[in-house]
Amino acid sequence: QVQLVESGGGLVQAGGSLKLSCAASGRTFERYAVGWFRQAPGKEREFVAAISWSARIIDYADSVKGRFTISRDNAKNTVYLQMNSLKPEDTAVYYCARARGYGSGFVSEDMYNYWGQGTQVTVSS
Numbered sequence: 001q002v003q004l005v006e007s008g009g010g011l012v013q014a015g016g017s018l019k020l021s022c023a024a025s026g027r028t029f030e031r032y033a034v035g036w037f038r039q040a041p042g043k044e045r046e047f048v049a050a051i052s053w054s055a056r057i058i059d060y061a062d063s064v065k066g067r068f069t070i071s072r073d074n075a076k077n078t079v080y081l082q083m084n085s086l087k088p089e090d091t092a093v094y095y096c097a098r099a100r101g102y103g104s105g106f107v108s109e110d111m112y113n114y115w116g117q118g119t120q121v122t123v124s125s
Helices: none
Strands: 002-007 010-013 018-026 034-039 046-051 058-060 068-073 078-083 092-099 112-115 119-124
Touching: 002 092, 002 112, 018 034, 018 092, 018 119, 034 078, 046 068, 046 078, 058 068, 078 092
Parallel strands: 010 119
Antiparallel strands: 002 018, 018 078, 034 046, 034 092, 046 058, 068 078, 092 112, 092 119
């Protein structure tokens, strides 16, 4: 079993930055891709970013390209999401998840089998 715990969410003004962390325990996510998703009120959960186990392949949603950076430290069993130039439309609960494999292209929810509980990010205008 894998337990994922997100942290780092909070309230920030538009244009500000936050760094989310996703820590894994139990069976870790080394050798697996890890992704970030988000769900805004009244909307479906959407893909944000994903990183392969080697960190050589990274995918981003178009809405966050150039502003968000995903990274990982396998020695610490932790994946990060650095979010810069935040906008009010980035407000959502952010979830990390472990993919069913280790490569690239993990951009939909059904490609993931372990999820964290989420952390709230609120961007004020």
